[in-house]
Amino acid sequence: MPGRVFSGLAHLARVRASLPQLHASAQVSVLPDTDDGVLAVVRRHASGPFVGLYNVSAQRRPFELHRLRAAGLTTPYDALGxxxxxxxxxxxxxLPAHGAWWVVDAPG
Structure with missing residues (x-):
């Protein structure tokens, strides 16, 4: 179990380090009018937009694709997965129960 936790944290740190959108200088806003079980955070950076989607419920929750496109993402890619x-x-x-997606444009 400790090895699995360490591996998961190491993966999270690698992905975090690869995303300039998570730099403190990025402008941050919360998307209004999402499902009650979903927190959606948009970060704007010169390298492109980032949308963090967090399901805070025990059931899968919907999120409409057009909202990612409206945030500037053409090919939404979950950097965590x-x-x-x-x-x-x-x-x-x-979005799966208690799931988190760090959405950016798919790598070229």
Whole structure:
């Protein structure tokens, strides 16, 4: 168990270090009108936008793809999970229970 915790923290630190959007100089705002179980934070930086999505509930929660596009993300990519976010035909992303996504544009 301690090895798994250390590994998870090390991964988090590596991803954090790779994202200039998380620098203290980035402008930060909270997206209004999200699902009651989702905290959505936008950080604006010269290297591009970042949207932190945090599900603070025990159930999966919806977040609409068009809101990421409106924040300036063309190909939303979860930097923590290392994958492009998949959306259904209805344009809704489903954030897992207690999940966190650090969304940036997919690496070129």
């Amino acid at each position: 290392g994958h492009v976010l998949e959306v259904g035909g209805d344009g809704v992303l489903w």
